Amino acid sequence: MRRRLAGIAILGLLALTSAACGGGGGAGSSAEPAAGPATITMWTRAATQAQSERLVKAYNSSHKNQVKLTVIPTDNYQPRIAAAAGAKQLPDVFAADVIFVPNYTAQGLFLDITDRIAALPFKDKLAPSHMKLGTMDGRRYTLPHTLDLSVWFWNKDLYQKAGLDPEKGPKTLKEFAQQATTIQDKLGKDGKVHGTFFGGNCGGCYVFTFWPSVWAAGGQVMNPEGTTSLNDRPPMTEVFTIWRELYDKKATGPTAKEEQGPTWTGFFPKGEIGVMPMPSTTLGLMPKDMKIGVTPIAGPDGGESTFVGGDSIGISSTTKNADAAWDFLSWTMSEDAQVEVMAKNKDVLARTDLAGNKYSAEDPRVVLINSLVAKGQTPFAPRFGQTFNDPQGPWLRLAREAMFGDASKLPQLNAEITKSLQQ
Template identity: 80%
Template sequence: MMRRLPSVAAAALLAVALAACGGGEPGPSAKTTASGPVTVTMWTRAATQAQSQRLVDAYNSKHKNQVKLTVIPTDNYQPRIAAAAGAKQLPDIFAADVIFVPNYTSQGLFLDVTDRVNQLPFKASLAPSHMRLGTYEDKLYTLPHTLDLSVWFWNKDLYKKAGLDPEKGPATLKEFAEQATTIQNKLGKDGKVSGTFFGGNCGGCYVFTFWPSVWAAGGQVMNPEGTQSLVDKSPMTEVFATYRSLYEKGITGPTAKEEQGPTWTGFFPKGQIGVMPMPSTTLGSMPADMKIGVAPIAGPDGGQSTFIGGDSVGISATSEHPDAAWDFLAWTVSDEAQVEVMAKNKDVVARTDLAGNKYSSADPRVVMINSLVAKGQTPYALKFGQTFNDPQGPWLRLAREAVFGDPSKVVQLNEAVNQSLQQ
């Protein structure tokens, strides 16, 4: 989410390609079935390569049907999908950043799998945010593929050195700010340690790390249709004010204002940050000897939420092997795949009923992260990319004014956000 910034050019190319292919309506070949074992093709972006490859390898080792996975560089993924859609050469299966799934479902690129999903005995336990964004006009088109959640990490060793309770992380945004300030005041004099850090020049970073505090406080950032922005109102303005105060007091690290995204998660693993919002997927890659606490992101006075990112996956509308493709997709959300492939590798499971599985239960932090799948949100907006992720979009300018510039401009700048959402 925060490290993958789509271009307006890619969105434009998609629109042209979809027009050329008649909106991606499934052709006669979509109903073709094979009498023997078949090989289905699948595309995924590099950002989710590790999880996708593990699932494909595990499936291929136990099934007659096979899945051939192609990994495409993340920055090239949207244009590649657009070009393939225009030429009617999409693979049998393709995954997509969940935030952009509504663009694909609304243009008919995915096959309707409503009846198939309804037959899954665990349908009600599938990650609700991913399922919501994969629904278009009351029909289901995708399943959750990979999940990446935003949470607060804190460095227990730094907490202990600063006189804080290393076993007690923040439960409110106010406590987050207080603990970060204590770390800075007690340990930050030499410039090697900072209280907290965030991506201050990265639109997706703000979305991923700030918005959960709004949801935890019972607020929203947009209307349900994704056409009206609410970021000029409380509790968003309170969240902005908290981070603004931290920056002004020198608590946020010297490069927070310039951080564009690629390196924003690199400082915490080095032991340089006291407490900060991080992607849940980084927990498994932290230094083995590093003592880390994990807490849900909270609002100013409490509550819990998370931004549920990651990918969803579906069958392309032009697939010649929809039955074989579905056999793989259904297997990826089965108990076997979710526990023995995903949970075993410390990935977030895509089903709420498996949050406390045998692998996750060995680490209370992982159980907590899994439990947030039922509490978090993934915002819906057809114009999300151009509005919130594009570095030239209106959201980044608004957020930077709110945190580093003139907060009085937020109301005016929010009109530009609305215009972008309504284009």
């Protein structure tokens, strides 16, 4: 999870290899498919290993074509993609963190699959945020692969002990702060329980958990082109103010300021946190006897949104097996794959029309999470990684000043973010 949020794009290396990668159509658009059943190659990063393995296993057991999956350590994934692109040795199919898909698309690494997507009967039901980032100049290059959403979890047992209604989570960020403060005041005297928690030294953590409150309030963090930062104005500044007050009240735990990402999701499962933003994928990993409420992230005064993270997947521009690759990719979007493979394992679905399937219907929390796919956002910026994920980047400096330092520096630091986005 930490690397998914905090990974840094190796764009310099991609830039060096882009000339060798060709354009969006690529060699695969005209290559002849192999006669008879084909075996295609697929790469994914370790962060999505479980979902990828389940999909490949199900496909291989029911199709003559076969998929040979290679899982690459997340830390090494982007350099491996860059090196393979330069050598024209990309796999037939590869997944990528959705945030970095625009960069790969611009480098010509993905095959144009616009017409193939247009022929899908459920084309308008695919996760809109993932589809947006896989589109360039009106052409489509990727499909959703895995989705991870940011939501608020609350501990019902701690709520009850603190005198709060265990069945009513926060509906606004202000209510979130009130409930976290109550938990801290009533149960936090021994230092073992805390009202909330956040990754105070992790740029990706701020993005994943704070930005949905901005969107829920009707605001934006950037212009649509991803070249101008809006993080020095409301509602972003109001979100920072509410969280800073929680920190000043010592309701966020003693290590929030130093948290760089590795353990930011590890405290809630221990029963130590009252309410906090969490990745939706962690719901299935929680202790079985833990009573957890789930609710959308809200703005200061209401609304709801989510950061739609995860991975997208596309056909490489150099494939010689485009038809076989598409057969696999389109199958992963089918009802059979989405329901019997993904939903059965409590994964978030890539299709909005299947949110209320027979498996998710067993748990209203899963239905709620699936319903947020259509409401959430995945921000677009060509230089997202260097600007927002890089621990040396300008976003983390702005966030830390807003949370722990001199908020009057925000306009200056925001200008640095914009400068980074426009490089």
